[in-house]
Amino acid sequence: MPASEQRVAIVTGGARGIGAATALRLAADGHAVAVVDLDRGAAAATARQITAAGGRALAVGADVADEAQVAAAVARVEEELGAPTILVNNAGVLRDNLLFKMSSLDWDTVMGVHLRGAFLMAREVQRHMVAAGFGRIVNLSSSSALGNRGQANYAAAKSGLQGFTKTLALELGKFGVTVNAVAPGFIATDMTAATAARTGVAFEEFKARAAASVPVRRVGAPEDVADAIAYFTGPRAGFVSGQVLYVAGGPLG
Template identity: 70%
Template sequence: MTTQRVAIVTGAARGIGAEVARRLSSDGHAVAIFDLDEAACQVVADEINAAGGKAIGVGVDVADEVKVEAGVSRVAAELGEPTILVNNAGIIRDNMLFKMTLADWDSVMAVHLRGAFLMSREVQQYQTKAKWGRIVNLSSTSALGNRGQANYSAAKAGMQGFTKTLALELGPFGVTANAIAPGFIATDMTAATADRLGITFDQFKEAMAKEIPVRRVGEPADIAHAVSFYASEGAGFVSGQVLYVAGGPKD
């Protein structure tokens, strides 16, 4: 029987994060839904609870040190000490380099890298005490470079280096750290990109699918399945890895 752990998933009010939270609940874990809007978090938590799981919604800005500390402490008090962390929170502020503002750069770095750092630093105290833990960081195929995403690409590449360092530092305490780098996933975020391009989301997905070897775009469930593996008991000898979930090979 699966041991019930307490998981925190950031950016989990919708999209990939929400699907990851549902999957971890179905795997038998209690789940804390972290996102900026606590009411939106609670919608996902209520869905999980109605399905027989155990979840709470917590409004947290992951780039805010005080709010991260308070949010994680609340999880420990209400659900139990967290030992699974999925750093999924992210934003995009796409623009070509010559048009990119300092705010565009700083906001993306703050949510992705500062957020993952603050969350991991806070949760590791429970993981190292338990001598067991799983950290899963969301990177992206954009880490390999993507036109118009200097900020996002740098942040997602940074997530990979951060992950490998966590694996080295926390491994002796029974804690693994791995990253998942999604390719094109059908979410509200990619739908917004279609809007900016002036085409329908279906047209955008169809065009993207033609460039993907398996000839379809990814779904949030594809990422949730990979997270489920990394968070499992059986993945204890897998750490410091980056898994590209992109429908084909990436360099």
């Protein structure tokens, strides 16, 4: 597809896991993709996969919780790829602990990346969407938004993203911008592997335990989530906005 006809997508936390799978999927769908991540080296590896397959990609190192870095990152994307009209707010961190053990820093770090980061990115990118009369924002929530022991910070942030999603859908709809959220259940990623290690359980056993409680009897893969995101970012989802889709192998809530 000629560069002049491509839409430009930004995927935060795009270096690995769900973010990398999403960046690759959006590139396969014909979009130019900016892979934004705190780890620019790992983001560059994802971008190289896209360019090796004939796509256009850019790796950008940025902390999404830092206002100046977000502004600089989006400006660079606009300069090198074009004005972004697709945004996937996927960047995330875990700082799990029971409430009485959770530090203020644990709380602030998770809120900063998930909520502040999504706010800063959406605020910066929406002006390009409004100017184009087209936009797609997808925020990554989680099944933990429904409550999960040891994740007061993460659950609160992911629940907050659902309210953020619905509010932006109301504000931006008249400009041709849709805003939706995808809420994964158990997805096999480096992050869930780290959780298994932290709890002293072998990852294969950890996944098997999780799969036993999932109606489809398996855990998810990053590509399962990327497929859902791809639908929300596509042209056929123009009448779907303000929704939260649980990608969890069964009903939740």
